[in-house]
Amino acid sequence: MENTSIIQTKELVKKFPIGKSFFTALNGINLSFDKGEFAGLIGPSGSGKTTLLNIIGSLDTPTSGDVTVLGHSVGKLSAKQAARLRKEQFGFIFQSYNLLAVHNVYENVEFPLLLLKYNANERKKMIMDALSWVGLTDKIKSKPPQLSGGECQRVAIARAMVKRPSLVLADEPTANLDAVNSHNILQTMLKLNEELKTTFLFATHDEKVINYLKRKIYLLDGKVDKDVIK
Amino acid sequence: MIRFLIKGLIRDKSRSRTPVIIVTLGVLLTVFLHAYITGFMGDTIELNARFTHGHLKVMTTSYAENMSQIPNDLALIEVGDLLDKLNEQYPDVKWVPRIQFGGLIDVPDENGETRSQGPAMGLAMDFLTGNSGETERLQIEKSIVRGQMIKKQGEALLSESFSQKLKVEPGDVITLISSTMNGSMSINNFTVAGTVLFGAEAIDRGALMIDIEDARTALDMYDAAGEVLGFMNSGFYNDEEALKMAKTFNKENNISEDEFAPLMMSLSQQGNMGQYVKLTEVWSIYISMVFIIAMAIVLWNAGLLGGLRRYGEFGIRLAMGEEKDHVYLSLIYEAVFIGTMGTIIGTAIGLLLAWLLQTYGLDISGMMEGAAMMFPSEIKARISPSDYYIGFFPGLFSTVLGAMLAGIGIYKRKTSQLFKELES
Ligand SMILES: Nc1ncnc2c1ncn2[C@@H]1O[C@H](COP(=O)(O)OP(=O)(O)OP(=O)(O)O)[C@@H](O)[C@H]1O
Numbered sequence A: 001m002e003n004t005s006i007i008q009t010k011e012l013v014k015k016f017p018i019g020k021s022f023f024t025a026l027n028g029i030n031l032s033f034d035k036g037e038f039a040g041l042i043g044p045s046g047s048g049k050t051t052l053l054n055i056i057g058s059l060d061t062p063t064s065g066d067v068t069v070l071g072h073s074v075g076k077l078s079a080k081q082a083a084r085l086r087k088e089q090f091g092f093i094f095q096s097y098n099l100l101a102v103h104n105v106y107e108n109v110e111f112p113l114l115l116l117k118y119n120a121n122e123r124k125k126m127i128m129d130a131l132s133w134v135g136l137t138d139k140i141k142s143k144p145p146q147l148s149g150g151e152c153q154r155v156a157i158a159r160a161m162v163k164r165p166s167l168v169l170a171d172e173p174t175a176n177l178d179a180v181n182s183h184n185i186l187q188t189m190l191k192l193n194e195e196l197k198t199t200f201l202f203a204t205h206d207e208k209v210i211n212y213l214k215r216k217i218y219l220l221d222g223k224v225d226k227d228v229i230k
Numbered sequence B: 001m002i003r004f005l006i007k008g009l010i011r012d013k014s015r016s017r018t019p020v021i022i023v024t025l026g027v028l029l030t031v032f033l034h035a036y037i038t039g040f041m042g043d044t045i046e047l048n049a050r051f052t053h054g055h056l057k058v059m060t061t062s063y064a065e066n067m068s069q070i071p072n073d074l075a076l077i078e079v080g081d082l083l084d085k086l087n088e089q090y091p092d093v094k095w096v097p098r099i100q101f102g103g104l105i106d107v108p109d110e111n112g113e114t115r116s117q118g119p120a121m122g123l124a125m126d127f128l129t130g131n132s133g134e135t136e137r138l139q140i141e142k143s144i145v146r147g148q149m150i151k152k153q154g155e156a157l158l159s160e161s162f163s164q165k166l167k168v169e170p171g172d173v174i175t176l177i178s179s180t181m182n183g184s185m186s187i188n189n190f191t192v193a194g195t196v197l198f199g200a201e202a203i204d205r206g207a208l209m210i211d212i213e214d215a216r217t218a219l220d221m222y223d224a225a226g227e228v229l230g231f232m233n234s235g236f237y238n239d240e241e242a243l244k245m246a247k248t249f250n251k252e253n254n255i256s257e258d259e260f261a262p263l264m265m266s267l268s269q270q271g272n273m274g275q276y277v278k279l280t281e282v283w284s285i286y287i288s289m290v291f292i293i294a295m296a297i298v299l300w301n302a303g304l305l306g307g308l309r310r311y312g313e314f315g316i317r318l319a320m321g322e323e324k325d326h327v328y329l330s331l332i333y334e335a336v337f338i339g340t341m342g343t344i345i346g347t348a349i350g351l352l353l354a355w356l357l358q359t360y361g362l363d364i365s366g367m368m369e370g371a372a373m374m375f376p377s378e379i380k381a382r383i384s385p386s387d388y389y390i391g392f393f394p395g396l397f398s399t400v401l402g403a404m405l406a407g408i409g410i411y412k413r414k415t416s417q418l419f420k421e422l423e424s
């Protein structure tokens, strides 16, 4: 168990300062994820899904408790170490796509590979692969403002998966996708999950996603309500 | 990676074009105004130097004491020898004799009766030997309104407004009534060669100019001159140099109690020119400083705003695993690039505008009417070496400082927080 678990949270608490008091967004989360899981955080708006993903992704730090990801304690990582972990191991899909507006589709997907210093040929192949997963090979020169919401979302997905990270953190990845596109992308994700043992952690309340999940964790008011493994 | 960042910089106009334009404008104004201030203040000094004070002036001790009365009875004598000596001792200065004198101009009609009359401020200088440089120094050719230059002895130039007051034309004969060095009355006729307009109120009111040899004859001043003026070959007054020269000269030549011993004074030691010279130095420093600081604040804020607007982008880059130091440095490099571009363009345009103002000038004579001191009635900029680099202070320095301060937000905020600012 210990050596296959890639994420572990122990009594994780996250409080946000609001004026003089605090708002408790996460209140004692104990979860463990194994390598290769295809799991999702499900819960109503404000239940703490994004907050938990951010902490696991080392974009935020816990107020108390401990989070270990790939053997690193997130709260204790230096900024440099955290950056390195994100660069090498994580792929992020954000609730609001967060694409670079002045760069075209190809360049947006290219960015993580530039950080990893792949050469131009390697990059090209990986980018075209990722864009074919999301069905956007015909739009490589378009810039985000020229794309529909769903297309932006697909670029964000390609960007997260292009480097084949060991962990993909996906926040509402299908919020703007129709049934066909959602289905295609989830199929691709499942394939990567099975072939490369990529771990997926979603935050969602979309039924289409929930049906694909192999493990469903229900959050309510910053606490784990139910943890259902298929 | 660098290519990627440069693409972003160039495509995002609000990141490249807008800041470059702001920096350009700021630098342009700084450079232009600095050249303008230097020009205006320097021109005022040079104008006064050329007409009355010289960069340096040699007189007898007692002439110097009563300078405002132009006491020609106390004039320098044996001026030929003195000039030889000065030219030898100070080869970097051009020395020329001058005689200032007061008098009355009388214009006779056909019958020899007075037609019109007026008091004149006379200025005699070396027009005819051809090596004094006085004609060029006072830009007389350019200032002629009617008629022509003095070409031979017995000719005179009148200021245009004075000639209109007297109703004389070039070719008319005028009579100068004055007093000789020894105090007796002198009456001499001159033919008006031409009229001049210098654009300096104080001298355009009632001036008469004649050749120095004519003045010597008229005023009984053989080999004498009221003053010997020195002009630095650089063309610009240098107070430090001038004071030093005056000091050494006086140490060697003004030793005796002799009231006729020669005394050298720098421009700043004459009348209230000293205050003006001081003012010029202080002002051009102050005004430039105020401007540089004001521009620095504007550009700094522009840099700050640019940085704030991009927190979302920084958040994405950080989330992808780019290091904070790297994001911060790229922001600084961008600022260096933008600051340099803006400074170069701004300096070029600023210098061009300053050059136009230096070459063509701007007429403001209307505003200077009745001024006692000679102010140039044309605004002219002067480009000095500092104008080539002064723009870098507001241009480069402030832009980079603005970016540095804006970039601190990258360190202060949690990465997740940078997104929140993007989303809202
Ligand atoms: N920076 C913050 N400061 C204060 N409160 C915050 C902050 N970030 C999140 N919260 C609060 O924490 C709670 C959980 O937020 P979170 O974004 O994790 O919800 P969520 O489950 O992702 O909701 P949604 O489905 O709407 O995305 C919310 O009530 C939110 O207001």
Ligand SMILES: [Mg+2]
Residues within 6 Å of the ligand: A049, A050, A051, A095, A171, A203
């Ligand atoms: Mg959320």
